[in-house]
Amino acid sequence: MDNWIVTIISGTIGAIIGTYGGAFFLNYWQNRKIRKIRNIAIKALKIILEYKKKSFSNAENQFNTLTISEKRAVIVALHKLGLPIGLATNEIFDIRNVHFLDRTIDEDEVEGMITQVKQGNCDSLFYMDVESYFTSNFKMLARRSAARRYVKEVLAKSTVSLQQMQITSPQNWPSLFTFGEYKIILAFREQVNDSYFFELNGNPNKEKIDTLLNDIDLGLWDDYLCWSIEAYQNVKSQNIMTQILTAKLANNDNSSIVANTIPPEEEQKS
Numbered sequence: 001m002d003n004w005i006v007t008i009i010s011g012t013i014g015a016i017i018g019t020y021g022g023a024f025f026l027n028y029w030q031n032r033k034i035r036k037i038r039n040i041a042i043k044a045l046k047i048i049l050e051y052k053k054k055s056f057s058n059a060e061n062q063f064n065t066l067t068i069s070e071k072r073a074v075i076v077a078l079h080k081l082g083l084p085i086g087l088a089t090n091e092i093f094d095i096r097n098v099h100f101l102d103r104t105i106d107e108d109e110v111e112g113m114i115t116q117v118k119q120g121n122c123d124s125l126f127y128m129d130v131e132s133y134f135t136s137n138f139k140m141l142a143r144r145s146a147a148r149r150y151v152k153e154v155l156a157k158s159t160v161s162l163q164q165m166q167i168t169s170p171q172n173w174p175s176l177f178t179f180g181e182y183k184i185i186l187a188f189r190e191q192v193n194d195s196y197f198f199e200l201n202g203n204p205n206k207e208k209i210d211t212l213l214n215d216i217d218l219g220l221w222d223d224y225l226c227w228s229i230e231a232y233q234n235v236k237s238q239n240i241m242t243q244i245l246t247a248k249l250a251n252n253d254n255s256s257i258v259a260n261t262i263p264p265e266e267e268q269k270s
Contacts, residue, residue: 037126040066041074041117045110048083052107056084056100064098071095076133077125081113084217085134086145093134101148101217143225146181147188147216156209160198167193186229188221190236 044066051059064071072095079085084101116122134141153176158169174182197208215221224232 034120034123034126037073038117038120038123040070041077041122041126042114044070044074044078045114045117048105049107049110052105052110054105055102056105057102059105060098060100063100064096068095071098072130073127075130076128077117077122078113080125081116081122082109083113086141093131093138095130103214103217140219140222140225143184143222144216144219146177146185147221147225148213149176150185150189151192151209151212151216155192155197156204158204159202160195161202162195162200165195167195183229184225187227187232188224190229190232191224
């Protein structure tokens with residue numbers, strides 16, 4: 001009887017120790033693995049910090065000294081955090097040679113990314129499939145790249161006549177783009193060809209141009225970049241027609257009001 005009780009107690013204790021001990025060591029090794037990946041992400045961001053107040057593109061060479069396995073582990077998480085990874089329209093994503101957009105590195109912004117990594121807020125993004133992630137975003141990245149190139153190579157080199165409200169762009173600027181890129185940016189071009197982006201002397205306003213480039217990177221112009229010029233012009237034509245009809249109806253209503261206010265004796269005289 002005593003042996004039976006001892007056997008049960010021993011088995012129970014062994015099961016408890018095995019369950020909780022196994023869970024403890026599994027959790028320990030999992031946390032150790034996560035800490036290791038966080039450290040890789042932090043190391044990558046500290047490389048970026050070395051170029052603070054300079055362009056992200058200046059940090060490309062040193063960033064790419066990270067091993068391929070290190071970049072594969074953290075690159076999606078870093079992009080989600082805000083690292084401006086660029087992708088030209090005529091390229092496929094190459095993990096061996098990561099490119100950045102030409103944006104100025106903000107020290108506080110990068111420090112905030114490091115804090116997010118340390119707090120574990122992007123642990124679920126580690127080891128995401130790099131090719132699938134960037135391929136799924138390729139079309140939008142390509143559209144933004146074409147828009148950025150239009151702003152930097154065309155709009156920023158244009159002038160405006162405020163008297164005639166006419167923008168003069170560099171000659172033969174469409175040759176800077178493939179036909180597909182050209183079609184993509186036409187609706188976007190209709191919107192940004194605006195005197196808002198120019199000084200009173202007719203030259204481009206650098207601060208507003210830089211803000212426009214940043215807005216493109218943030219995706220604020222994606223709707224126009226996904227809009228065909230035919231659809232854009234169709235909606236624009238409908239809006240113009242609606243305004244014309246509304247103005248005509250308003251004029252007719254005003255005429256009726258004037259007619260109704262003529263005194264009866266004036267009507268008899270007429």
